[in-house]
Amino acid sequence: MKAILLDGSNANDTTGDRIRTALIAQLQTRGWDVEHVVLRDKKIGNCAGDFFCWIRNPGVCNINDDNRTIAAAIIASDLMVYLTPVTFGGYSSALKRMADHQVQNIMPFFTKVAGETHHKWRYQKYPDFMAVGWMDTADAHAEIVFRHLAQRNAINFFARTYISGMVLKSQSDGEILESVQNWLNGLQNGQSSQPVRLPVSAVTVSGTAKIQRALLLVGSPRTDKSTSNSLGGYLFERLGAQSVQTETIYLHTVTRSPARIQALLDAVDGADLVTLAFPLYIDSLPAPVIEILERIATHRKGRETRRQLFTAIANSGFPEAHHNTTALAICETFARQAGFEWAGSLALGGGEMVGGLPLSQCGGKTIRIRKSLEMAAAALVQGQAIPQAARELMGKPVIPHWAYRLIGGFGWKKRAKGYGVEKLLKKQPYLAEVE
Secondary structure (H helix, E strand, O other), X not given: OEEEEEEOOOOOOHHHHHHHHHHHHHHHHOOOEEEEEEHHHOOOOOOOOOOHHHHOOOOOOOOOOHHHHHHHHHHOOOEEEEEEEOEOOXXXXXHHHHHHHHHHHEEEEEEEEOOEEEEEEOOOOOOEEEEEEEEOOOOHHHHHHHXXXXXXXXXXXXXXXXXXXXXXXXXXXXXXXXXXXHHHHHHHOOOOOOOOOOOOOOXXXXXXXXXXXXXXXXXXXXXXXXXXXXXXXHHHHHHHOOOOEEEEEEHHHOOOOHHHHHHHHHHHHHOOEEEEEEEOEOOEOOHHHHHHXXXXXXXXXXXXXXXXXXXXXXXXXXXXXXXXXXXXXXXXXXXXXOOOEEEEEEEEOOHHHOOOOOHHHOHHHHHHHHHHHHHHHHHHOOOXXXXXXXXXXXXXXXXXXXXXXXXXXXXXXXXHHOOOOOOOOOOOOOHHHHO
């Protein structure tokens, strides 16, 4: 049996070191062949969101770096382990960068799983899944978000058995060993972790001071041609029409420039409202967005902050808006930990229907979307939270789920035909490496 450990820890992380040491020792004692991959030492580019791994070279990422080797090793494994410090209830950006590339191991076509839409499997066999996170101090909300993320990932990774484990820095080596043994016993017996549900609470803010400056952070690699920009841009047009000074920053253009990072941090400091608009990537936020949030949180740690609102708009390629729930819970956790006041979120299903066009050019199919954003803008400009009515309106499907799945299948075939690979969409490029 083969296990691959994808290690998203930071350098000199003693808690991560202790967990990894105990886990590898126990796996080897039980007869497992273990491959330990330290992701911070690998060359892994950010997922470009171009879907070339589906429509141009099916099953293989267009970025030729270590992500391909790791994706192949995952398919050859019986167990995939994520090791990560808990980052706002999710994974570290180092781990998430590789997780985003696992999209090449599934297919673009849709299927129904437990009544909701998911992508189809590319391979007949996938590894079991274990996600182990650690925190310096206990945070019940962040732990629930982490466990829910692992639970959702397990569905999309086609894991037969999954385990989500949590460790605190204060735990002894003996306690960590006991936890590791329990996790592996569960896997051995085919007993997945108990499912969790994210708590639903009303969103309230402490005041109603009118905002003067608003900052839009667009988290899509497609930048101004993205659905994220269409949604956030329409909201900010409405804010601008009410004399709010607005600014937009495309996060994928700043991550490798210290000067641009500093300008972003300055813009965050100066805003009364920060809105993050992003596409759903593997049940969470794209890795570069998480990296930026890590930087913002570090920048604000220990600093006195004034009242600033933080909101998020997520859009998913699945028709059901609730697929965005975990990612938005991560945004809420970030806001709390970074000293913002959480003012709510909006979630859109079937984001590909917008296609990056300005909403005013999308016709009747975006009437409800625009109305939702207008309701949100009217509240936010007064320093109030996004109304529940706006959230419900945004969450309504643009078209019936069955129709979206049908149209989507034809759409992927049409796009693949442009590259001459429409008959290769079900290709299994890493199967030979498994055999």
